[in-house]
Amino acid sequence: MDLLIKEYKRVAAVQPKGRLDSNTAPELEAALTKLQIDGRTHIVLDLSEIEFLSSAGLRVMVSTMKNLRKTGGELAVASPNSRAREVLRLAGLDSVFSVYETREAAIASV
Amino acid sequence: MATPARRFQMVARLDQLEPLRRLVRENAQALGFSEPQAFACELAADEAFTNIVQHGYGGESDSPVVVRFRPGRDRLLISFVDLGRAWDPHPLPSPQRGSSADQLDVGGLGRLIIERSMDLVVYRRRGSHNYLMLCKFKNPVGAARS
Numbered sequence: 001m002d003l004l005i006k007e008y009k010r011v012a013a014v015q016p017k018g019r020l021d022s023n024t025a026p027e028l029e030a031a032l033t034k035l036q037i038d039g040r041t042h043i044v045l046d047l048s049e050i051e052f053l054s055s056a057g058l059r060v061m062v063s064t065m066k067n068l069r070k071t072g073g074e075l076a077v078a079s080p081n082s083r084a085r086e087v088l089r090l091a092g093l094d095s096v097f098s099v100y101e102t103r104e105a106a107i108a109s110v
Numbered sequence: 111m112a113t114p115a116r117r118f119q120m121v122a123r124l125d126q127l128e129p130l131r132r133l134v135r136e137n138a139q140a141l142g143f144s145e146p147q148a149f150a151c152e153l154a155a156d157e158a159f160t161n162i163v164q165h166g167y168g169g170e171s172d173s174p175v176v177v178r179f180r181p182g183r184d185r186l187l188i189s190f191v192d193l194g195r196a197w198d199p200h201p202l203p204s205p206q207r208g209s210s211a212d213q214l215d216v217g218g219l220g221r222l223i224i225e226r227s228m229d230l231v232v233y234r235r236r237g238s239h240n241y242l243m244l245c246k247f248k249n250p251v252g253a254a255r256s
Contacts, residue, residue, distance in 0.1 A: 022160045023124035052131065054156050055219035062216045083149060090153075090226045091219050 003031050007040075011107050013078075015046035020057035029060045036064075041073030042110040046103050048079035053087045065097065074098065078106035115180045122163045122173040122192070127156055130177065137179045138186055143248060151246050154227040155188055157220035158199065158242055166194025166240060184249060185229075190242040196235045199224055199242055 001018040012035050016028055035043060045061065047053070065075040077099045080088065088094040100106035118133065120126045131152045138148035159175065167173045173193060180187040199221055225231055230245035 019128065021124070021127050021156055022164070023127055052152070052156070054153065054160065055216075055223055056160065058219055059216045062214055066214070086146070086149065087153065087223070090223050092222070096214065 001027060003027065005031065005035070008107060011042045011044055011110055012040045013044040013046055013103060013107065015049060016057075017049040017051075019052040020050055021052060021054045022056040025054075025056035025060050028057065029063070032060065032064045036067060041068055041071050042076075043068065043073070044076045044078050044103060044106040044110065046078045046106075047084040048081055048103075050081060050084050053084050055091065058087065058091050058093060061097065062093070074110045076100060076106040076110045078103040115178060118177045118179075120159075120175045120177055121171070122167045122175055122194070123170045124160070124163060126175075127159060130159055131156055133177070133179065134188065137181055137188075138246070141181050141186055141248060143186065143246070147246060147248070150227040151186060151188065151244070154224045154244050154246075157224045157227075158188075158190055158244060161197060161199065161220055162190060162192045162194055162240070162242075165197045166192050168195070185245055185247045188244045190240070190244075192240050193238055194240060196240060197233075199231055199233045 001016055001020060001024040004015040004017065006013045014031060020028060032043065043064065061075065068075050075097070077097045079102055080099060085094070088097065098109060100109060120130065134152045134155045135148050138151045143151070162175055163170055176191040178189045180189070224244065228244045229247045229250045232243040234241040
């Protein structure tokens with residue numbers, strides 16, 4: 001899995017590319033944790049290039065969302081492809097995250 | 111004609127997930143499963159294998175996990191046999207839907223995904239062995255859950 005991170009003025013956008021499973025989720029967790037340590041409170045997770053997403057990735061997303069909300073921040077999900085949408089639905093998390101069709105819309109929302 | 115059964119001896123390491131998913135996809139595609147059906151099988155197998163490694167064996171090791179594919183005319187049966195601790199693949203009632211962020215409990219997410227991805231999930235503990243069977247029907251009309 002590759003991680004592309006782009007920092008805007010108020011928001012950091014993180015785009016994992018490839019497979020987000022139990023083997024690779026720690027990489028995403030470490031990147032998101034570093035952004036929080038650096039003071040980022042608003043993060044957009046762009047799921048447009050995800051080839052595979054399992055519960056390990058969802059756990060990282062939920063944990064990050066919880067942490068950000070404690071400090072008045074937010075995690076928004078942008079551009080989930082059909083596979084990512086299906087996993088969110090199966091896990092019953094599709095209504096828990098703020099999901100946006102485009103990265104721009106997600107950035108504007110947080 | 112049905113594809114012959116295949117058996118793979120794997121070890122309880124998470125780097126096995128990618129080859130496992132590839133095998134699942136090959137078997138599902140050979141049966142003519144749709145893309146969503148093949149993906150559901152990949153997802154459930156990934157979650158099952160992860161549970162065996164992390165909960166059954168308590169982490170990565172060289173402990174054995176035997177995976178069998180038994181394709182039928184209208185279904186794919188994937189079974190796992192391991193020697194780890196007993197674990198129940200059936201999920202607890204889901205607290206996720208409609209919960210606030212603070213109330214979210216992500217424990218058991220993998221089991222929930224397995225249950226919702228497949229048409230039949232059967233788990234048995236016999237002696238020191240765990241037997242887990244996942245089944246996906248091509249045309250799931252009347253398919254039962256266990």
